[in-house]
Amino acid sequence: MRLSGAAANRFFARPEPDRAGLLIYGADPMRVALKRQEVIAALIGPEGEAEMRLTRIAASDLRKDPALVGDALRAQGFFPGPRVVFVEDATDTLATVLKDALADWSAGDAMLVVTAGSLNKSSALRRTFEGHANAYAAGIYDDPPSREDIEAELVRAGLKEISRDAMTDLHTLARELDPGDFRQTLEKVALYKLGDAAPLSSEDVAACAPATIEAELDDVLHTVAEARTPDVSPLVRRLEGQGITPVSLSIAATRHFRALHAAASAPGGAAEGIARMRPPIFGPRRERMLRQAQSWGMQRLETALSILTDTDLKLRSASRAPAMAVMERALIRLAMLNRH
Structure with missing residues (x-):
């Protein structure tokens, strides 16, 4: 039988222990592995593996000795509770072996859990599980979690x-x-x-959430965007002491102001532009950048990007001017640009 959508998720969370088998397949090995971990943990519990109620069989070993899976399904352990036989990375070459194992399955045997990569509709392995009255096949696709x-x-x-x-x-x-x-x-x-x-x-x-840029850089960029001019120089000095280069600071500032410009120029307004940012931003930082985009407006942000482009060219030129001083001057100029 075939499982999909909400029915599949319900089974992964609360599997029916009297089922003979489950095939989980999909193109993304990580997604398949996570679902396999979930269903096995739900079946045998946190101590199941320690109590030897989980038997792992590599697909390569099963090809060499097809009797392994049948013996493992019928084996009785020392500890009570549900048992699982797990076959990893199976292919259509094992379809006949697994079909025979499912045909010989009887109540009280372990559940057979099999994982595989992408399988099309004509796959023999898929047909084995989808055609069995007491087994399931579930495809895991690249859709994000609902x-x-x-x-x-x-x-x-x-x-x-x-x-x-x-x-x-x-x-x-x-x-x-x-x-x-x-x-x-x-x-x-x-x-x-x-x-x-x-x-x-x-x-x-x-x-x-995973950080998108360094927190130290974040501080100075917000300071500039919020027109807190007196705070710019001390923060730049701190960054310099931490080894941040002028070019790195220029790249980060350009990225920040490009994001603000994209938000300010979004057809649905700055809020929609912020919501569509990739990578996404969250919580207070999202509200902060929204206020910045609304405060600057598209025209002043275009001027800011022009200043940053000129500064970046100067930093990469043969100029003898102290690079961090050039960057600091540009940031102060930006902070003053948005003073009302």
Whole structure:
């Protein structure tokens, strides 16, 4: 039988232990591995592997000795509880072996969990599981997790109160990060909120999201964009002491002001432009950049980008002027440009 969508997610979270087998396949090995980990953990629990209720069989070993899978399915361990036989990286060459194993399966045997790469509709391996009355086949595609998937992950981690803004931020992150990185971010969020009864907020997500630029650079760029002219020089000196080069500072400033310009010139307004930024920004930093884009406006941001382009050319030229002094002067000029 074939599983898809919400039905597949429900089975991964709460698998039916009396099923003979499950095939999980897909082009992204990480997505397939995460689903396989989820379903096996749900079947045998956290101590299942330690209690030897999980048997792993490499596809290469099974090709050499087809009897391995049948013996493992029927074997009885010392510890009570559900058992799983896991075959990794299977291909159509194992379809007959696995079909025979499923045909010989009886109540009380272990569940057969098989993972594979991309399989088309004519795949013999897919047909083996989809055509079996007591087995499932589930394709894992490159679509990002849905809001329901994210909520389920957070609830499983013990977080039940999630604000709307936090869910929006997590959904955006899910589209930008690969599955493994997103899973790590969710785990980090759960640890961050451990013991905190307050609902998960956008600020919490921002604190756990992967950083997009260095925090030290962020400080000086926000200072410039917010026209806090007296604070620019001390921050530049601190960056210089930390080894940040003038060219690196120029690149970061140009990236920041290009982002503000893109937001300010977005057809739907600055808020829509900020929401569409890639990589995404979250929490207080998002609100801060929105205020900056609205304060500067498109025309002054074009002037700012012109100043930064000229400064970058000067930094890369044969000029003998102290490079950091040139960059500092440009940043002060930018800060003064937006003074009302």
